[in-house]
Amino acid sequence: MAPLPEPVRSIGTIVSYHAHVYFDGAEERAAAERLRAGIAQRFMVRLGRWHEVPVGPHTLPMYQVAFETRLFATLVPWLMLNHRGLSILIHPNTRFPRRDHLFSGLWLGQRQALLGERLPEDSPEADGAGIPNTEPAGTTPI
Numbered sequence: 001m002a003p004l005p006e007p008v009r010s011i012g013t014i015v016s017y018h019a020h021v022y023f024d025g026a027e028e029r030a031a032a033e034r035l036r037a038g039i040a041q042r043f044m045v046r047l048g049r050w051h052e053v054p055v056g057p058h059t060l061p062m063y064q065v066a067f068e069t070r071l072f073a074t075l076v077p078w079l080m081l082n083h084r085g086l087s088i089l090i091h092p093n094t095r096f097p098r099r100d101h102l103f104s105g106l107w108l109g110q111r112q113a114l115l116g117e118r119l120p121e122d123s124p125e126a127d128g129a130g131i132p133n134t135e136p137a138g139t140t141p142i
């Protein structure tokens, strides 16, 4: 890959992160359910609804986990160890959704195709993590 012809970008431009958990078929959906429960028990995040058919740039069914930047150092390693073979895209949210998904993300499991043309190049505001909808007890080890 050629060096990027642009200024160095600061991590201060990252407002939040998403983890997109993909599943293909009943077995993977069951694994995605167990993973979702495991996340909810441990982390203050916003779990998105189940998308049983591909939406937006995504080419497989999935759900999204929105989380604050301070959770990266615990949630991402936990997902590394517990993703059960599922494909997960973890991407930053800056003001550039297309770049965030296509170039700045990292993958656990198999990389999946994304329909980047369905994402805006630039958006007026980066997506925040939203209000958490999990209630981790704080006693489940991570």
Ligand code: ZN
Pocket: 018, 020, 064, 091
């Ligand atoms: Zn996303």
